[in-house]
Amino acid sequence: MISLEKRPQPSRLWTAITPIFAVVLTMVVGGLMFALLGVDPIEAVRTIFWDPLFHPQFAGFSRPQLLVKAGPLILIAIGLSIGFRAGIWNIGAEGQYIMGAICGAAAGLAFYPSESILIFPLMILCGALGGFLWAMIPAVLKTRFGTNEILVSLMLVYVAQNILISVSTGLLRNPEGMGFPGSRNFKQWDATHNAEIIAGTGMHWGVVTAFIAVIAAYVLMARHIQGFNIRLSGEAPRAARFAGVNPARIILLCLGISGVLAGMAGLFEVTGPAGQITGNFNAGYGFTAIIVAFLGRLNPFGILLAGLLMALTYIGGELAQLMLSLPGASIQLFQGMLLFFLLATDVFTNYRIRFGKREAA
Amino acid sequence: MDLGSINPVLLVASIMVSATPILLAAIGEMVVEKAGVLNLGVEGMMITGAVVGFAVAVTSGNPYFGFLAAAAASAVLSLSFGVLTQFLLSNQVATGLGLTLVGLGLSSLIGKPYEGMKAPPISKVHIPGLSDMPVFGKMLFSHDVMIYVSLLLVVAVWAFLKYTRAGLILRAVGESHDSAHALGYKVVTVRLMAIFFGGACAGLGGAYLSLVRVPQWTEGMTAGAGWIALAIVVFASWRAGRVLIGAYLFGGVTVLQLNLQAAGANVPVALLSASPYLITIIVLVFISARGAHGAPGSLGRSFHASH
Numbered sequence: 001m002i003s004l005e006k007r008p009q010p011s012r013l014w015t016a017i018t019p020i021f022a023v024v025l026t027m028v029v030g031g032l033m034f035a036l037l038g039v040d041p042i043e044a045v046r047t048i049f050w051d052p053l054f055h056p057q058f059a060g061f062s063r064p065q066l067l068v069k070a071g072p073l074i075l076i077a078i079g080l081s082i083g084f085r086a087g088i089w090n091i092g093a094e095g096q097y098i099m100g101a102i103c104g105a106a107a108g109l110a111f112y113p114s115e116s117i118l119i120f121p122l123m124i125l126c127g128a129l130g131g132f133l134w135a136m137i138p139a140v141l142k143t144r145f146g147t148n149e150i151l152v153s154l155m156l157v158y159v160a161q162n163i164l165i166s167v168s169t170g171l172l173r174n175p176e177g178m179g180f181p182g183s184r185n186f187k188q189w190d191a192t193h194n195a196e197i198i199a200g201t202g203m204h205w206g207v208v209t210a211f212i213a214v215i216a217a218y219v220l221m222a223r224h225i226q227g228f229n230i231r232l233s234g235e236a237p238r239a240a241r242f243a244g245v246n247p248a249r250i251i252l253l254c255l256g257i258s259g260v261l262a263g264m265a266g267l268f269e270v271t272g273p274a275g276q277i278t279g280n281f282n283a284g285y286g287f288t289a290i291i292v293a294f295l296g297r298l299n300p301f302g303i304l305l306a307g308l309l310m311a312l313t314y315i316g317g318e319l320a321q322l323m324l325s326l327p328g329a330s331i332q333l334f335q336g337m338l339l340f341f342l343l344a345t346d347v348f349t350n351y352r353i354r355f356g357k358r359e360a361a
Numbered sequence: 362m363d364l365g366s367i368n369p370v371l372l373v374a375s376i377m378v379s380a381t382p383i384l385l386a387a388i389g390e391m392v393v394e395k396a397g398v399l400n401l402g403v404e405g406m407m408i409t410g411a412v413v414g415f416a417v418a419v420t421s422g423n424p425y426f427g428f429l430a431a432a433a434a435s436a437v438l439s440l441s442f443g444v445l446t447q448f449l450l451s452n453q454v455a456t457g458l459g460l461t462l463v464g465l466g467l468s469s470l471i472g473k474p475y476e477g478m479k480a481p482p483i484s485k486v487h488i489p490g491l492s493d494m495p496v497f498g499k500m501l502f503s504h505d506v507m508i509y510v511s512l513l514l515v516v517a518v519w520a521f522l523k524y525t526r527a528g529l530i531l532r533a534v535g536e537s538h539d540s541a542h543a544l545g546y547k548v549v550t551v552r553l554m555a556i557f558f559g560g561a562c563a564g565l566g567g568a569y570l571s572l573v574r575v576p577q578w579t580e581g582m583t584a585g586a587g588w589i590a591l592a593i594v595v596f597a598s599w600r601a602g603r604v605l606i607g608a609y610l611f612g613g614v615t616v617l618q619l620n621l622q623a624a625g626a627n628v629p630v631a632l633l634s635a636s637p638y639l640i641t642i643i644v645l646v647f648i649s650a651r652g653a654h655g656a657p658g659s660l661g662r663s664f665h666a667s668h
Contacts, residue, residue, distance in 0.1 A: 004665065146649045151645060152645060155588065157585075159638050162632075163631055287462065333463060339459040339463075340460075
């Protein structure tokens with residue numbers, strides 16, 4: 001008989017190695033899935049994890065994409081992880097991301113065709129504000145009425161998507177776009193273009209912001225009293241209240257931070273890689289970031305690595321689609337499985353496995 | 362705007378059709394939550410049911426095989442959630458989200474070859490006497506069998522939880538798993554069965570969407586229906602009768618906004634399309650402002666017989 005015995009403290013060793021364990025398990029099961037789809041599993045795994053970085057022909061193009069894709073994932077996941085630490089489940093980052101993009105883009109377009117250098121900072125500010133306000137809806141509803149933030153933040157994703165479709169065909173549509181849906185292209189407007197800072201690296205302002213966010217989040221969570229309060233609220237809500245931590249303030253803070261970061265991620269995406277507001281410019285980063293946050297163990301540096309890994313599966317997935325004609329959805333499933341296996345192997349972090357007869361509980 | 366083009370008989374009939382997927386998923390999730398488990402994977406199980414049901418119905422030509430396969434597939438999928446949360450003691454919120462992401466990926470993978478196909482038609486049940494009634498016959502008694510199944514399921518769940526010993530044990534497990542364990546009930550087994558049932562219901566709901574309501578397969582077609590089902594359970598304060606009311610109210614809103622769009626109402630389309638989600642939020646706010654009555658005591662907490 002196998003039984004589980006609770007560890008007095010979560011194992012540090014297992015906390016560090018479960019993600020690796022989960023990645024390997026996902027590769028094995030994913031490989032089986034690829035084999036079922038009629039693709040050589042070893043070749044598929046190599047195409048996804050190795051070729052984007054080292055393939056002689058494609059790597060030159062796909063290596064910069066790593067940062068382009070990892071930037072928004074890391075930025076959003078950092079915000080989410082702070083909330084998850086406090087037991088605040090913001091799963092509507094996709095909506096905050098969309099609203100940030102819309103607000104930031106609208107602020108910029110209001111000044112078209114000015115070439116002032118102040119426009120881009122203003123857009124970033126408005127993007128952050130858009131995400132912040134959208135995240136404040138579940139936050140205020142939770143603090144005022146105790147409404148479940150999971151459901152509200154998720155419902156708001158669908159609302160945001162409807163707003164996005166509406167503005168891309170109406171309010172923000174390019175007046176010179178011959179009636180096609182979509183805003184003006186920011187790539188053709190130097191003052192607002194979120195271009196690569198160093199050519200050929202994929203490094204744009206969003207990636208820089210993501211790196212800053214990683215460091216800031218580390219300082220906040222490990223060195224600042226608010227970070228301690230956030231962790232305390234998540235691990236022992238009662239103790240936190242006795243210690244004088246105001247739960248409403250923690251909720252506002254956590255959702256506010258994640259809203260700001262998701263909103264900025266949206267703005268950087270729309271002015272950079274996406275180029276314009278369209279009905280489907282959002283690539284589901286807000287949801288994938290949830291996986292990134294967990295895979296990174298809710299730890300800022302872990303999230304950095306997890307974001308890069310997840311970006312790799314995106315690029316590798318596209319490559320596999322191209323070269324092995326693997327369906328695009330199989331990558332989505334692959335990413336979902338990764339989260340599942342991570343949660344499954346997590347049991348070793350908190351429990352010890354005991355073989356032998358179970359004693360009476 | 363031409364409101365005269367909205368036919369009240371067809372309106373009620375289509376409300377029933379649009380409410381049924383959510384009703385099926387919500388009544389299943391209510392049983393799961395009554396057992397103390399919060400499964401946020403309803404959306405993933407629903408869309409898996411939708412695609413499996415559609416695929417099997419198209420291949421076999423029989424919609425009922427589709428429904429059976431959908432229930433089976435989603436129930437099996439839900440067991441993965443069950444194993445993770447009950448045996449490996451993973452966080453229920455995170456695992457439920459994972460289940461949704463897996464379900465969305467899995468469904469679009471399975472569904473690719475079936476895009477653009479048409480579902481085999483499902484026959485309407487003719488009830489002698491009732492179906493021939495002037496207005497109500499067409500409104501309430503000329504539907505496919507699944508609508509009546511969903512209504513019977515609500516009654517069955519209500520009676521099961523209220524009058525049977527098994528229902529009492531399930532509620533005890535949900536209210537206080539430690540006490541239930543101390544009394545000798547198998548907490549994990551009861552919960553696994555509830556999760557399995559919830560998965561099967563969500564699968565039926567999804568299949569109803571792809572086989573009757575739409576009826577075809579498109580990627581991501583549940584569009585948040587699973588999440589709305591979760592909201593309806595909260596709205597219903599974990600009571601079967603109110604789940605029925607909630608699902609039909611929601612179905613009403615959906616159909617009404619579609620009718621308003623078709624009638625060319627002078628309201629932005631985006632607002633109308635977003636209205637089901639907005640109304641869900643507003644309803645949730647009202648319910649929570651009143652206080653969370655009826656939430657099972659152990660909802661969302663992991664059980665480990667170690668203390």
